[in-house]
Amino acid sequence: MTDLTSNQPSLLRRIFGAIVLPKTVSAFENSYLERMNKIAMGFFYAHLPIFLLIAWLNDTDPLLTAILTTAVLLVPALGSRAFTSQRTKSLLFGFTSMCMGGILVHIGQGPVQIEMHFYFFSVLAMLALFANPMTILVAAVTVALHHLVLWYLVPASVFNYAAPLWVVLVHAGFVVLETFAACFIARNFFDNVIGLEKKVEERTVEIRRRNRDMRLVLDNVQQGLVTIDRTGALSAEHSQVLERWFGTYTAGEKLGDYVGRKSADFGTWFALSWESVTDGFLPLEVALEQLPRKVAVGNQHYRFDYQPIVDASGTLEQLMVVVSDVTKDMAQAAAEAMQREILAVFERILNDRTGFVEFYEEAGRLLLASAPGGEANLATTKRHVHTLKGNASLFGIESVAQLCHAYEDTIGEGDTPAMATAYEALRSRWQALADTVDRMLGQRAQDQVTMTGSEYESLLRKVVDGANHAEIARSLAELTLEPTEIRLGRFAEQARALARRLEKGAIEVDVAGNGVRLERDKFAPFWSAFAHVLRNAVDHGIEPPEQRTECGKSEVGHLRLRTLEHGEDIVVELSDDGRGIDWQAVRARAEAMGLPHTTDADLVDALFAPGLSTSTQITDTSGRGVGLSAVREACLALGGSIQTKSEPGRGTVFQFRFPLAVAKETTVGA
Amino acid sequence: MSKIIIVDDSNTMRQQVRQALAPTGITLVEAVDGQDGLTKVKADPAIDIMILDVNMPRMNGIELAEALHKEGRIAKGLKIIMLTTEGHAELIQRAKAAGAKGWIVKPFKPEMLLATVKKVAV
Incomplete structure (x- = not known):
């Protein structure tokens, strides 16, 4: 068991600790003592005329009084020049005051000499105002020495009768009593009033240090940190990086306006969504979710995160906004x-x-x-x-x-x-x-040049059978044409991928090239535009699986892509079993666009007119009314024609017909 | 007890809303476009919450909100929550002018819609 008392300082040390103040002098103590020292100086200067008056009235040597009083006054007067510490200066008043008492008792000789002793006791108490037990101690020692020495050497200067030593000791006893009390008061005054200021000062320093630490964080953190109040106004504290990103910062400005200077969209959107946050219709977390999170300023990209600060009732008090530079992340993702x-x-x-x-x-x-x-x-x-x-x-x-x-x-x-x-x-x-x-x-x-096995066989047979050169040359020339089978296969694959992407589920695509070959370069623009028709079929034609089942169709959508020779034509055909063309909508759009819209033929024409789209939503895939006009243009350029058959709920067939002569027209150097 | 109508031409979106609101047990009516929505709301005075898409054929969401505003239905307590895509501030402002109370950006988390309806429903 630890003996707690052993850690306690000894009584002597405690008394010493109570009498001697801590070395540091706070700014407040310094200014307080400066004022007290001035007052004290004035107070003691005022003694001179009063003492002279008393000496003159009492006929106790005014000249000696003047000399003694001036000499005593010189102590603090010179001391205030010699010392810089206000505390040291104030110590001198402990000595001065008691000397003044000595002079007063001396010049007060006669019937009131004993009463003049009151001066010592009242001034000793007043010294507590210096908030320093040491000042009182200096005074007590001074008065003790004064009494003893003068009682022994010049007793008339102290007592108006032949006082014995014990009387001196009675006086000393009272002085000791008062000294204890005055020291106690002075020390408490120091600790609880003067020292309180010191404590406050310490706390202030601590707060300043913390503020400095906080400032250091805010100045150097690579994230924009700031809070806004319910009106959307910025608080004073913010991280420095915000100014680098969004320009001069003014506390009280609305966040939407501040960032809006760099990105008007952000500003508008923030203002709008902040209304939702404050009007209280939506739940707070839902409203906060609508705030804009991304902003681009030049080549820099920033992300905004929001953290609500709510009171006990869940009402939003402030919103903490954290801004991060995500340019690098985005570059990385890209x-x-x-x-x-x-x-x-x-x-x-x-x-x-x-x-x-x-x-x-x-x-x-x-x-x-x-x-x-x-x-x-x-x-x-x-x-x-x-x-x-x-x-x-x-x-x-x-x-x-x-x-x-x-x-x-x-x-x-x-x-x-x-x-x-x-x-x-x-x-x-x-x-x-x-x-x-x-x-x-x-x-x-x-x-x-690619050729299929059967094409190779057939060519070989022609050669073996001794066909004429012209025919063999024609067959060879045809090989430079592109087999549509390959291209249709490519389209089929693309259609399936698109269906997956548009969440239409798996679709079936049948491909039949029927040995048709077409000239690659000539048909390139057509195939390119044909891709639009294909996308339309998947995006707008084929319904989502659940809708198909509702209509009593098979869940899996069906597309057919084929080419064939038909009479004098080459036919490229795309059919789907989707919802069919909404002719009503086409009519309405045609009417709105000022196109003819009375006959069926008008409607088919309108369907292929530039800018017509019956879709109300532009998606990534289609809906801009561009695709079909492009395919018509490409088709016409090849001397072709288009036929469309569509039954609501059953599907659509697009046929593109090209004259065989155009399609197979090849240059044979014969 | 509240009754909700979802007006959206996208079946997928209607399904999402249906699933999101299933835990509330509130009756949900579906309409496939603005015109359909208008007819259904007019026919059923019990409907007091409308979840409304903006882009729709025949009659869009803004037009529907404006029509209902003119009818005095909004004054009678119909609460409209718009579903919108980010970046069309002017549409939202028009919808609000027509009396839409709140708006949610698509795509939304189901729990967000659920929390909103729980707060708004009576």
Whole structure:
């Protein structure tokens, strides 16, 4: 067991600790003592005329009084120059005051000499005002020495009768009593009033230090930290980085306005959603969820997170806003997306190099042709971009498809500067992709002739049977044409991928090329536009599985892609078993656009008119009224025609017919 | 007891709303576009909460809200919650002017819609 008392300081040490003040002098103590020292100085200067008056009235040597009083006054007067510490200066008054008492008792000789002793006791008590037991002790020692020495040497200066030593000791006893009390009062005055100021000062220093630490954090943290009140106004404290990101900070400004200076969209959206937060209709967590979270300033991207600070009743008091620079994260995510896309492209190249090269080269051409301010008018530009978007999407290059979509939006709005920005974003993305793709492709080997086993057999037979040169040449020339089977197979694959992406479930696609071959270059624009028709069929034709079951259809949607020779025509046909064309809607849209809309033929024409879309929602895939007009244009360019059959609820058939002569027209150097 | 109508042309969205609100046990009516919604709300005075899409064929959400405002149905306590996509502030402002009380950005978390309906429903 520990002896607790052994840790206690000894009594002597405690008395010493009570009498001697801590060394440090607080600013408050210093200014207090400075004032007290001045007052004391004035108080003792005032003694001189009074003492002279008493000496003169009492006839006790005014000259000696003047000399003694002046000499005593010199002590603090000179001391105040010699010492800088106000506490040391005040100690001198302990000595001065008792000397003054000595003079008073001396000049008060006669009947009131004993009463003059009251001076010692009253002034000793007054010294407690200096809040320093030491001052009182100095006074007590001074008066003790004064009494003893003068009682022994000049007793008349102290007593008006022959007082014995014990009388001196009685006086001393009273002095000791009062000294104890005065010291106690002085020390308590120091601790609880003067020292309180010191404690406050210490706390203030501590708070300042914490504030400094906090400031250091706020100045250096790489996140924007700030709180806003219920009006959306910014608090004074904020992390410095906010100013670097969003400019000069003014406390009290609305957060929406502050960030809105850099991004008007953010400003508008924040103001709007902040209304939801404060109007109390939505639950707080739901309203907070609607606040804007992303903002782009130049090339920098920032994310906003919000943390509500609520009172006990759950009412929002403040909102803590944490802003992070996510530019790097986004670049990283973009790089990863690019890697994924490159992988998809690589797979494509491995599986169907020709198909990919064709897409790739066409995409490059479309991109060039759709530059803003180019030769093409807006409608053509829009069609090019739309085709590029569809194709990119089918080849799994979503980033390009998305940028096309954004570019299309700006074309639609006719916003020239925005168009330039959007186009540049698209172009640079394509370029980045192309750098890699070019390396993958190396020497482009599109110049190949492929033939099926049966075609080989049939050609071999012709040669063996001794067919004439012209016929063999024609058969060989036909081999340079592209078998539609391969291309239709490619489309089928794309349709399935699209159906998955649009959550239409698995769809069945039948392909029949029937040995038809078409000239690749000539038909390239048609096939490119045909992709729109295919996308329409999947997006708008085929219903979602649950809707199909509701209508009593098989859950799995069905597409058929085929080519065939029919009389003097080559037919390319696409049919689906989807919901069919909403002719009512086509009529309404045609009417709205001022197109003829009375006969069925009018409606079919309207269907292929530029800008007509019956869709009310523009999706990534389709709905901009661009696709069908493009396919008609491509079809007409080849001397072809289009036939459409559609039954509501049963499906749609599109037939594209081309004269055989055009389709098979090949140059044989014979 | 509240009765809710969801007006949205997307079957997927209606299904999502249906699933999100299933735990409340509140009766849910479905309408496939604005016109359909208008007819159904007019026919059923018990409907007091409307969850409303913006983009729809025939009659869009804003037009529907405006029509119901004109009918005085909103003054009679019909509470409209708009479902919208981010970035169309002017649409939301129009909807609010027509008396829509709140709006939620799509895509939304089911629990958000659930919390909203729980707060709004009587």
